[in-house]
Amino acid sequence: MWPNERLLDLLQIEVPIIQAPMAGANGSALAISVSEAGGLGSLPCAMLNEDKMRAEAGNIRQQTANPFSMNFFCHTAVAPTPEQQAAWTAQLTPFYTEYGLDPSDIAPASIRRAFDEGMCELVEDIKPNVVSFHFGLPDAPLLARVKAVGTRVISSATTVNEARWLEANGCDAIIAQGYEAGGHRGMFLTKDITAQAGTMALLPQVVDAVKVPVIAAGGIADGRGIAAAFALGASGVQIGTAYLFTPQSLISDLHRAALHQATDDQTVITNVFSGKPARGLINRIIREVGPMSEDVPPFPTAGAALAPLKAKAEEAGSGDFTSLWSGQAASLARDMDASELTRTLASDALQRLQQLAGK
């Protein structure tokens, strides 16, 4: 039925669509809905504490018998130098002053945790069908323990070089994350966003470079994009932005309204929200400080200083300081329940594939 069933076989799913884990924007409800429709639902864990991870994974296990994924970051946390923190404070002080906030409150803090011993124990306990990592892979001993419980491991590559590295280090499948993708770029062997390739170029080059199944991500939001990904050699797709439009996503009304207005040319890759490059809708903080600022402290501590500004602006109905994550194809998305969206995407893609052969 699908031109290539390698990912379906590997992950034991019925529909070759992975719901992208979106930290802060989805919990168990979205994952359950997608897994119930035969896709792979994903629980993003980077912004959860262990109690919450356990509770959310428990929800998923309870409400679907189908496979699901847990997603973890595996960055190396870097503390800002006093100079970096001072530069960031200087950048943000005018905004703090404008909102009647005290700039002396600006301090580094992280709301994003890297995969560690505690999370590894939790994975060994829960045994999710799939674990996906972002920003590379954890250290070999931790990765070996994840794999030892029978969990399939996937991670994102933004270059052919990263894809080869992930395969050599044990990934069972690789997400080729094209330039179009929303949210954080998975880059871990390069920092140069100017040389990142679009999905159309990246995907077939990754397919040619590795033996494991390749999952396409970036710019895919309807059946046409899924069909195109298979044409380029993918065994499946990972879709994020389109799922933000579902009632199961946790985004604010403000973020939802911005996505509904989005056109093809309204997102950029910016580091202002976290210290690492991520794609979102252009807003005031990006325009005035970014999109890429050299004064942003290293990931993951930059974002904390934006939280009070975000809260004040959102109270006034403004997304000026909110990370409005989005890929470049938001305008293709539809308001739809996540299960229904998953089934519709799959049937649209299959229909498109038949049409292409003149059937």
Added chain:
Amino acid sequence: MWPNERLLDLLQIEVPIIQAPMAGANGSALAISVSEAGGLGSLPCAMLNEDKMRAEAGNIRQQTANPFSMNFFCHTAVAPTPEQQAAWTAQLTPFYTEYGLDPSDIAPASIRRAFDEGMCELVEDIKPNVVSFHFGLPDAPLLARVKAVGTRVISSATTVNEARWLEANGCDAIIAQGYEAGGHRGMFLTKDITAQAGTMALLPQVVDAVKVPVIAAGGIADGRGIAAAFALGASGVQIGTAYLFTPQSLISDLHRAALHQATDDQTVITNVFSGKPARGLINRIIREVGPMSEDVPPFPTAGAALAPLKAKAEEAGSGDFTSLWSGQAASLARDMDASELTRTLASDALQRLQQLAGK
């Protein structure tokens, strides 16, 4: 046979592949070879004088009865201010000194001419089947004269907004130029390269926005990419970089060697070679001055000052100052005669389309 024959019908060609016009890198030989294979060969005219245009178009007419295209730029030439020229001179002086050249020789000059009365008369005389424009369209009176001789007019859009504008202003088909594409970006209503969309995202949004046939460009270098473009709704593709590998392209051995080594992550969009953003392989001048410099004079005069550096470096076997134009998918290209390449791309794409339907 093809899932969508709108472009074939419009341009009266047999294969839905347009050879991208590449000023400085192709002349009549490549266009003839592609048109003879049933695709649309293109003669880039922006860097030719009228005698040469006429001679080259004559060659094509003489050697193939099939349709071909002539391509023109339609930028508004802007002279640099003295301040801009001084800043550029300051940027380049260390390189001039290094090569024993005299920086006082740095002066604005253009080797790229915009479509004008003289070229329009030539088009009226030659009546090419297709004229393609880059950087928008010429003024309405000139455009009307081109259309009056029965020539089909196409141009590039890098955003949905540009696509709508081109359709409203009389384009018969629109090239959706994704971020992956090599050479100059056709941008004419926006200057913001950070918000340019990849082909996977841009193409279906353009297809949804206009009624005329859409041609996909950017990151397409093999049958998989062509099949993917049709999956996304394109009626054809425009391919550049892959044709640089043919014996009919005019690029230097140095450029050819660099393309053979190219990987997915070795190109960037840079303005250092002309003043307008264009994608090429990263080299010394891009690394040390670019990729995007605010000290570059406006298009089209910036490049003249690089010519002596380029000549000196190339004498020593170095491409440090050469515009090594390339899209992001050079590694997918093969060494092949241009006619054979055109036929192979078409048959690979058709075979891929059949495979996708499980046939």
